[in-house]
Amino acid sequence: MRLNIERLCHQYGKHLVLENLEFQSPADERVLCLIGPSGGGKSTLLRLLGGLESPSSGAVSWDGEEVNYDERSMRALRRECGFVFQQFNLFPHLTVEKNIVVPLVKVHGWSLAEARDRAVELLDRFGVAGQGDKAPDALSGGQQQCVALARAVAHRPKRLFLDEPTSALDPEMTAEVLDAIREFVDGGQQIVLATHEMGFVRALDAETLLIADGSVVESGSAAAMLDAPKSEFAQRFFAKVMRY
Amino acid sequence: MKAQVTGWIVVLLLVSSGCWWLFNELAPRADFTAISAYSDDLWGGWRLTLALSSGALVLSVLLAPVWCAMLMSRLAALRTFAVVVTELVRGTPLLVQLLLVYYVIAAAAGIDSRIGVGLCVLAGYTSVYLGEMLRGGILSIDRAQRLAARAVGFSSRQEFFIVVLPQALRRVLPGMVGAAINLVKDSSLLSVIGVLEFTKRSQVANTLTFSDFEAYVPLAIGYLAVTVPLAILARAMERRMRYAT
Numbered sequence: 001m002r003l004n005i006e007r008l009c010h011q012y013g014k015h016l017v018l019e020n021l022e023f024q025s026p027a028d029e030r031v032l033c034l035i036g037p038s039g040g041g042k043s044t045l046l047r048l049l050g051g052l053e054s055p056s057s058g059a060v061s062w063d064g065e066e067v068n069y070d071e072r073s074m075r076a077l078r079r080e081c082g083f084v085f086q087q088f089n090l091f092p093h094l095t096v097e098k099n100i101v102v103p104l105v106k107v108h109g110w111s112l113a114e115a116r117d118r119a120v121e122l123l124d125r126f127g128v129a130g131q132g133d134k135a136p137d138a139l140s141g142g143q144q145q146c147v148a149l150a151r152a153v154a155h156r157p158k159r160l161f162l163d164e165p166t167s168a169l170d171p172e173m174t175a176e177v178l179d180a181i182r183e184f185v186d187g188g189q190q191i192v193l194a195t196h197e198m199g200f201v202r203a204l205d206a207e208t209l210l211i212a213d214g215s216v217v218e219s220g221s222a223a224a225m226l227d228a229p230k231s232e233f234a235q236r237f238f239a240k241v242m243r244y
Numbered sequence: 245m246k247a248q249v250t251g252w253i254v255v256l257l258l259v260s261s262g263c264w265w266l267f268n269e270l271a272p273r274a275d276f277t278a279i280s281a282y283s284d285d286l287w288g289g290w291r292l293t294l295a296l297s298s299g300a301l302v303l304s305v306l307l308a309p310v311w312c313a314m315l316m317s318r319l320a321a322l323r324t325f326a327v328v329v330t331e332l333v334r335g336t337p338l339l340v341q342l343l344l345v346y347y348v349i350a351a352a353a354g355i356d357s358r359i360g361v362g363l364c365v366l367a368g369y370t371s372v373y374l375g376e377m378l379r380g381g382i383l384s385i386d387r388a389q390r391l392a393a394r395a396v397g398f399s400s401r402q403e404f405f406i407v408v409l410p411q412a413l414r415r416v417l418p419g420m421v422g423a424a425i426n427l428v429k430d431s432s433l434l435s436v437i438g439v440l441e442f443t444k445r446s447q448v449a450n451t452l453t454f455s456d457f458e459a460y461v462p463l464a465i466g467y468l469a470v471t472v473p474l475a476i477l478a479r480a481m482e483r484r485m486r487y488a489t
Contacts, residue, residue, distance in 0.1 A: 085388070
């Protein structure tokens with residue numbers, strides 16, 4: 001994927017979250033990582049890139065095609081994407097299986113039987129086999145996040161947006177979810193990942209954007225950035241997050 | 245634990261002494277022969293109360309989403325209208341509304357159906373409460389749920405009907421059953437505009453036969469026969485729908 005962002009601004013009320021954010025991917029990337037302090041604008045950028053919200057001003061284009069931010073086009077864009085959030089955001093009134101099946105049937109026009117087969121296959125793959133009939137809150141946080149991942153990839157999206165998918169998980173579940181993400185990456189899935197897991201970012205060694213105060217402070221390959229940050233802000237940030 | 249046991253003992257003592265007094269002092273002196281002449285009347289009154297309550301309930305359930313939609317409308321005029329109506333209805337006693345609508349508005353409009361007016365006022369009154377509850381339920385759904393609905397590709401209509409509304413209904417249903425119980429009891433107020441429902445008929449039978457115990461104990465039991473099953477239903481719903489969000 002080639003991502004181009006020009007003078008992107010976004011504000012909630014009077015609060016300016018993104019301020020003239022600029023970025024051009026140097027090559028055809030498969031994975032993009034967004035890192036940086038909380039409240040810096042990672043989540044907002046992710047939502048704008050996936051068409052969940054429309055920016056106050058500025059332009060985004062994927063593979064040379066500019067994103068239209070009218071309601072219709074945004075919905076079309078969302079349907080090509082999959083999303084996973086920090087707090088799982090499963091639908092609590094639907095069973096685990098229905099969380100996956102209902103969007104497949106109602107949004108993507110799958111038959112019920114196809115959708116069910118797909119759900120069973122994915123639940124099995126993410127280690128939550130046999131939990132399909134339970135309510136989401138009967139599962140552990142890690143299991144819920146696996147279901148959220150399954151829901152996000154069920155329709156075989158072109159691009160996956162992951163918004164701090166492991167921030168609410170314990171270390172063991174974090175490792176399991178990161179393994180699953182790693183598997184997607186190796187399988188060729190396009191991913192935009194916002195995360196605080198610096199070790200994982202380094203291991204992926206993908207194009208990485210350090211975002212703070214609503215703009216891109218530094219970008220480049222992860223290993224290079226982590227080992228030799230150019231800006232003073234980046235040096236201080238990495239020194240702090242890598243201290244322990 | 246200790247406080248709970250004490251509480252139960254106190255309650256049991258009160259209830260049993262009440263029952264003892266009722267059945268040993270009053271009941272043996274009760275004589276249903278006089279009032280039994282009116283049993284068909286009373287039975288008819290109970291059925292009218294049941295019919296009025298069911299009719300008003302159906303009407304108010306149909307009206308409630310309309311109020312709710314108006315209260316949440318993007319059009320300021322509709323919203324203001326709905327807010328004003330809601331506050332007027334909630335701010336005045338149902339008794340006053342019945343008198344006002346029947347003797348002033350309906351009279352001026354030349355409408356003389358006691359049952360019709362009573363039914364409409366009762367339904368309108370309850371629907372405003374139901375509409376407010378529905379609005380509260382919809383607003384209580386976490387924004388993250390709406391975000392997730394959009395993220396899986398739902399249209400705004402699907403977002404509302406598949407994600408928001410079912411969760412909102414689960415939250416407000418027990419309260420709505422409570423409102424239905426109130427509606428059954430409030431239907432007794434229709435007696436003031438001369439609707440011959442259960443309470444009115446019991447009062448008439450009481451006046452004609454001078455039997456107090458024999459008229460009013462069955463009256464209370466008659467209402468309980470409707471409201472207790474509703475209360476049991478509400479509890480069952482709460483148990484079924486309990487889940488973390």
